[in-house]
Amino acid sequence: MVEVSATRSKKKIMVIDDDEIHLEIAKELIEDDVFEVITHHNGFGVLDRVRSLQPDLVLIDINMPGLPGDRLALLLHANDDTRHVPIVFYSSNDENSLREIVSSCDVQGYICKGDLVNLRKRVRQYLEGQLRGAEMRMQ
Numbered sequence: 001m002v003e004v005s006a007t008r009s010k011k012k013i014m015v016i017d018d019d020e021i022h023l024e025i026a027k028e029l030i031e032d033d034v035f036e037v038i039t040h041h042n043g044f045g046v047l048d049r050v051r052s053l054q055p056d057l058v059l060i061d062i063n064m065p066g067l068p069g070d071r072l073a074l075l076l077h078a079n080d081d082t083r084h085v086p087i088v089f090y091s092s093n094d095e096n097s098l099r100e101i102v103s104s105c106d107v108q109g110y111i112c113k114g115d116l117v118n119l120r121k122r123v124r125q126y127l128e129g130q131l132r133g134a135e136m137r138m139q
Contacts, residue, residue, distance in 0.1 A: 010036040012053060013123060015090065016072070017061040018042050022113060026059065026090065029119045043067030051081045057127055059090040059111065062101060073105045088126050 013035050015026045023039040031037040038053060040046055043064050050058060058076070062069035069089060076082045089110040091098060098110040111122050 010034060011057070011127060012036050012038060012055040013057050013059065014038045014040060014050065014053065014055040015059045016040045016043065016046055016064075016069070017090070018064040019061070022061070022090075025116065026119065029116060030123055032120070035120070035123065043069065043072040046072060047075060047079060047082060050076060050085055051079070055085060057108075057123065058085055058087045059123070060087060062089050062091040062093055062098075070101050070105050073107050077106065086126065088123075 011034060013030055015023055015030075015037060017023050017026070017039075018041060020041065023041065027037040027039055038049075038055065040049060043060075044067060060069040060072055064072075069091070073087050073089075076085060076087060087105075087107040089098060089102060089105075089107060090113060091110060092113040093101070095110075095112065098112070102108075102110050108126050111119065115122065
């Protein structure tokens with residue numbers, strides 16, 4: 001279980017999506033006394049924000065215009081200052097294509113946008129290392 005002591009700050013979760021509604025929904029569902037949610041409305045400028053904020057986990061939408069999430073993940077992995085930051089795709093793509101993209105981009109895994117009830121739980125599981133890649137089927 002992810003715990004926060006009185007001397008420790010909240011876990012930072014960055015959500016990157018071109019859809020403002022999905023950003024607000026994700027923030028509303030994840031943010032609590034343990035998680036701080038930082039949103040970013042597209043893939044541009046993310047490298048600098050991740051470098052400066054050092055989030056504990058980044059959720060990235062795959063289907064963004066200009067700089068799709070899979071390409072953004074590869075850019076984050078290629079940079080010495082951001083390659084250690086865990087990435088999870090947060091997408092409405094079908095699960096078969098998500099598994100393939102997760103494998104090709106070497107990210108932690110994926111969360112389906114339709115799984116609103118379990119969003120915070122699954123974020124917590126990724127942070128705890130309970131889920132990885134194709135192993136993280138819906139529970």
